[in-house]
Amino acid sequence: MKAITYVGEEKLSLKDIDVPQIANGEALVKVSYGGICGTDMMIYAGVHPRAQSGLVMGHEFSGEISEVKGKSSFKSGDSVAINPIRSCGTCVPCKSGNYHICENLRYIGIDLDGGFAEYVKIPIENLHTLSNQVKQDEAAVIEPLAVAIHTVRRSTFKVGDTVTILGAGPIGILIGIIAKLSGAAKVIISDISDYRLKVAASYGLHPVDAKEKDLIEEVKETTKGIGSDVVFEVAGNQITADQMIGAIKTQGEIMVVSVYKKPPMIDLAKMHFREISLSTTRCFSPKDFEAAIQFIEEGRIDIEGLISHRLPVESFEEGFQLVKKSTDSLKVLFKL
Template identity: 85%
Template structure:
């Protein structure tokens, strides 16, 4: 089978590998589509702390069961989404039901071989059945949608709130879509990419190109000088780390979604005097993943607008270069 393998800093290889052999309790999934994530870009850049050379990348993917061993309700031919989280079940977070922050958490496509291959070996417990209402390419975006759902759920967001999102990448836009569905009075989203902001606007989000307008002035104007109830930081740079404090209202909440490559400087004094709350979010719960599937199955979210490119697996280098160009791309998928 063909597989995209991480071979070192900015070095990927499309190689021929043997189809994985499955054990009892596992399924062999014929992968349909896999999406490139910001975490994949960290692996590609050689800065991810866990990914090792030889890894088959890809944690956003879906497919069809080709073979299965062990008792389960799944059958050969079932269309499935893959929850990539693997947890130990023994640590305190796991015992509390918070499997997504397991102290020994592993991710398919980061710690274990993933979905940028024609076939993937997946534990049965990580499979979720898909109805025929979900397209193959849509199914590859279930994982980032689950991240967005979890992020909004973890926040103090309430119906009628004004929300500001810093960063109009796939996660940022999905957070905006979920916040809007959940009853936000206004969703403001900023970026420097006109292309990404056009996509965000097509979902009814109020866009601000921060190269053309002062984001803070725009937020203050919309909120009559008060500031946003909740700010979601989804860009991961020093500029947005500064903006998140200025854009929020007194006693508001900042939710940090990004994994910062470089540690930002945070003005805690500004937060202290206004009683601001700073929260973080990681991954998603099983409930969030199931909700993401349901939203797509019921047609409540149109994923089509987020998919900018569908490329054959042979064009893997083009795909990773495209993701670097925010002026041209959003969610890039590989057809396996």
């Protein structure tokens, strides 16, 4: 089978490898679509601390069951979403139900071979059956949607709040959509990509072109000088690390979603004097993943508008370059 493998810094390879052999309690999934994530870009750049050379990448993917071993309600031909989180179940976070922050957390597509391949073996407990109305390309976006749902849930966001999102990538826009569906009075979102801002506007978000406008001034003007109730930082650079403090109201909350490649400088004094809270978020809970499936099955979110490219797996280099450039792409999918 064909598989996209990580070789080294900015070096990938499309290889012919053996189809995985499954054990009892596992399913062999024929992959339909796999999406490139920001974490995949960290692996591609050679800066992810866990990914090793030879890894089959991809943790956002969908498919159909080809084979199942062991007692299960799943059967060949079932359309499935895959939760890529593998938790130990024995550490303190796991015992308290927080499997997504497991002390020994592993991720399919990061620590274990993932979905940028024609077939992948998956533990049965990581599979979720999808209804027939869910398209396979939409199903590949369930994982980032779960991240957005978890992010908004973890925040102090309340109905009627004004929200600012720094970064209009797929996660940023999805956070904006969830906040809007949850009753946000206004969702401001900034980026330097005209294309991404246009897509954000199509979902009813208030776009701010950071190349042309001062984001902080725009937020102050929109909120009558108060600032946003919650700021979600989703871009992961020093510029947005500075902006998040200026955009938040006194006693507001900044939620850091990004995984920074380099530690940013944060002016804690500015936060201290205004009692600003700083929170972080990671991955998603099983409940969030199930909610993401429900949102898509019920047609509450137009996933189609977020998918900018569907490429054959042979065009893997083009796909990664599109995401690296970022200005003219959103969710890039490989058709396996």
